[in-house]
Amino acid sequence: MDDLEFRRRLLSDPHDRSDEILQKILDDQQNRQYVEGLLNLDSKIEQAFHVDVPDDxxxxxxxxxxxxxxxxxxxxxxxxxxxxxxxxxxxxxxxINWGNVLVSPAHASLENMAMHHIEHGEQFISGINEGNSEQEVNAKLSVYSYRLSSDFPYHIYYLNHCGFSATQHALHMVFAGQHGRVTAFVTKIHSDKKIDFTQQGMKGQIIPLEKGSLVLIGSKQENIDALSQTITPLLTFTQ
Structure with missing residues (x-):
């Protein structure tokens, strides 16, 4: 796939994560920045439609x-x-019952979407070690109306936006846990309560946020609950 076809397909669908697209993103930093820019624009367009009608x-x-x-x-x-x-x-x-359109179907399989994303995407970022800074984390978190209240206490291997579902995207982070790499997703998809789950030899947790959810997934040896207790208080809602 050449660069023109790569950009044409992403302009048509910014959430396209086919094998060819993922490989192009992995191979070139400029491609990753291009995808990030498209997702930021997509998020701003989505926010622009959420305009309250004045009471009077x-x-x-x-x-x-x-x-x-x-x-x-x-x-x-x-x-x-x-x-x-x-x-x-x-x-x-x-x-329109937006809760049923966007929230309920997504929340019903939030852990499945996260595991599916790891299964089909982690192989392309397994060798990446970006060492992202707090400023980079906050820049990407701002799309979801969050920021870090203090330094992120773990080394970050990978940080970017990803197409999380047909209608939503998420901040995708991979950082160093006590027993290997841990994947985190910050998404605007709502969850009512904390949920622990185990799939495909890994375990994870869904943590409700003020506006959305945090999903953490790591090895079975990882203390996911301890990680969530450390990370969740750092995520400060900004709106």
Whole structure:
């Protein structure tokens, strides 16, 4: 695959993680930066759609169309039209059960998604040792509205965004535990309670955050609970 095809496919789907795409990301730092930029843009676009409708917008629209407003200039008519459109869009968005669309199906298999991502992606980053700084961690955490309250206490081998599901992406971190490498995902997918799980000879834990979840996965010998008690308090919500 040449660079043009690589970029064309990612522009079409920033979350594409086929074997060819993963290999191109692994081979070239510029490709990793390009993917990171696309995911950051994708996140900003997603946030732009989450705009609250003002409580008094309906009253303003009604007032703008009342009989008392006989003399209406072109700018006020434009405002009324725009407000009506925004109000209609807001009502439409409000009628969608986003919890069922994004949260429930994802949360029901959050551990499966994490394990699937490790199974199909860790082989491409097993030899990477980036030694990322606190500044780099905070730069990537900011996409998920988090920052570190103090230094991250473990050596970081790998740090980047990843396509975690069809609708969500996550911060993907690999760091040094007591018994080998530990994988962490910070995602906006909500979880109601802490969940411990064991799959494919590994064990993990899902930890609820203020807005999203932290997923930790390591070897069966790793004390995942101790890691979560150390890392979770470091994740400070910024909004």
């Amino acid at each position: 917008l309906a009253d303003k629209i009604i007032f703008a169309h009342s009989p008392a407003k006989k003399q209406v200039n072109m700018s006020s008519r434009m405002f009324a039209l725009a407000a009506s459109l925004i109000f209609a869009i807001g009502l439409g968005v409000g009628q």
